[in-house]
Amino acid sequence: MDKTKICITTLEYPPDIGGVGESVHRIAKMLINNGYEVHIVVFRSKQRLASDGTRRRASCTTKFQDNVFVHRIKSAIRSNVTEVQDFFSEIYFQIKYLHQKYNFNLFHAFFLNETGYVTTLLAKENNIPVINSVRGNDLHKHIFHPKNHAQIAWILENSDWVTFVSRDLLKRASIIAPSVKLKSSAFWNSIAPINFEQLPTPSLVNELSGIVIGSLGRFRDKKGIEFLLDACAELGKELDLTLLLVGDFVEKEREYWQQQIQQSQIGHRLCITGITSRQEALAYLPHLDIFAIPSVHDGCPNTLLEAMSASRAIIGTRVDAIAEIIEHGVDGLLVNPGNTKELTAGLRYLATQPQLRQKFGAAAKTKVTQQLAPSVEYQNWINVYQRALGRSEAAFLGIIGADAGTRGRRDAEKLISNKGRGQEAEGRREF
Known part of the structure; x- marks a missing residue:
């Protein structure tokens, strides 16, 4: 059976410096070890600006890095200031092209702002399950910008699963979008032993x-x-x-x-x-x-x-x-x-x-x-992926007709990893 293909969108990934990049790298390795095919898509709106007069067309470079497909997207620079909507429109086009090429089974966005909206929109349009991971600033700072509130609420409502690194963040998200309580996990980062x-x-x-x-x-x-x-x-x-x-x-x-x-x-x-x-x-x-x-x-x-x-x-x-x-x-x-x-x-x-x-x-x-050992975080993430894929399967099976029941179930099961289905009731906390 073909491997389940995961597409993770992020603002940074090694060798980029930053805690989110380190977390995504750690999770990617966990997924690889569990038999998934992992694609990382990296983009950041700051890269759309060019004060030095640089001009370029949009591009996506792909590198196979430590058994992970790493796709780095750059939007076109046609003037000194690229409007943010032009940037995200091009990012959407590039991720859509990658999806057409690789046929992803699940999307996962880290950080609601920047990555979350464009990833969730593409996923929902293609009936692909999507996970969004809240890291901190997205709900602690960006939520206070009036232009961000509606978008963040929409992302939370339309996610198949949402993860948080603290209970405080989960609590705030549940106030903004009450449905999050039924499709969320809160668990800490992990760290490997250091000599x-x-x-x-x-x-x-x-x-x-x-x-x-x-x-x-x-x-x-x-x-x-x-x-x-x-x-x-x-x-x-x-x-x-x-x-x-x-x-x-x-x-x-x-x-x-x-x-x-x-x-x-x-x-x-x-x-x-x-x-x-x-x-x-x-x-x-x-x-x-x-x-x-x-x-x-x-x-x-x-x-x-x-x-x-x-x-x-x-x-x-x-x-x-x-x-x-x-x-x-x-x-x-x-x-x-x-x-x-x-x-x-x-x-x-x-x-x-x-x-x-x-x-x-x-x-x-x-x-x-x-x-806070990697083995603890590993099991938490595997549960999250299985739950998100399981929710997608259930939704799919709910809309197929009775005459297509056997064939539809077989097609839906292709979304599920060989490692098993989601476990236990939704909304269980992972601490």
């Missing part, structure tokens, strides 16, 4: 002094770094410490962050590595005494799981999966987002309690190994 001893010594490690408080990522508005700057500046008056930011601020917010650093008066206690490779970023983790993730909202950040894997003492905020994964007082500390006073007190407590830091770190390592 930190084999990582190279990071370049700035000799510049770190005192208690080292650190955070990793591409720092932007949702990360709450301004509160961490203020907290560490205050603590620096009484403790010898270094605030290490592994990564850099996003370019569009750079002036804001330069201002915040000056206003915090943190001075020489701040060390920023700039953009590094993932290997070097991970290599800094064992050199941290405290890992801080003071996000205002954040989905299920991979950096949290990486810090847990490194047995770091963690202080995070009561938002999204951070608050669901970290148990306050057991494997880390939780504070309310945007509360500099609570964050300062929590950091002070951990900084002066080395045995507690060790206890929290060991507990975090145990939790990430047992509850």
Whole structure:
């Protein structure tokens, strides 16, 4: 029997840098190992702009990468500013062409904005099941743009299945589109074991002094770094410490962050590595005494799981999966987002309690190994794919006539993977 063909649309995929790309890559490998044929379609509306006078026709380049078909779509650039509707019209045409060529059995979009609408529209027009995966900003930020609300609601209502990386995101989606409650799963990301001893010594490690408080990522508005700057500046008056930011601020917010650093008066206690490779970023983790993730909202950040894997003492905020994964007082500390006073007190407590830091770190390592292992996420995703395909089969069988029952059932079953049908009742949570 032919393999079931999955088409995943995403804004990024390795070698692109970003948490969504890493998640899609991880899921693609899971699906390949389970016998699916996987196609990744990568596109991003930012690529439609050309300030340097570049002109080009639309294109789609395909590469067979680690047993995955990776299709990178670029829209035409006919002027300095390409209207967004022109961009998505061309993206739709390119994905439709790929579908005609490969005959996909299921579509899966990561991130409701950008990928979700064009993918869902094409899927519904061709009676193909579609999964949409909410990652964070799509419901935490983009939902507040008046032009996005109706589109997001339509995507949620017309999805065959919707996945979330936190219960908070599922709750918000259920308010926007109540039908989501009957066709959704909420489960965390996973992380493979990391051998930190084999990582190279990071370049700035000799510049770190005192208690080292650190955070990793591409720092932007949702990360709450301004509160961490203020907290560490205050603590620096009484403790010898270094605030290490592994990564850099996003370019569009750079002036804001330069201002915040000056206003915090943190001075020489701040060390920023700039953009590094993932290997070097991970290599800094064992050199941290405290890992801080003071996000205002954040989905299920991979950096949290990486810090847990490194047995770091963690202080995070009561938002999204951070608050669901970290148990306050057991494997880390939780504070309310945007509360500099609570964050300062929590950091002070951990900084002066080395045995507690060790206890929290060991507990975090145990939790990430047992509850956030790839095998757990793997089973969750396989269940999701089987459910989405099963819902499509049921809908198909519901419209075929009695005379065509045997033949129709055989045709519908071609949609189902050899690994089995969907399991259990819809709407079960995967935590």
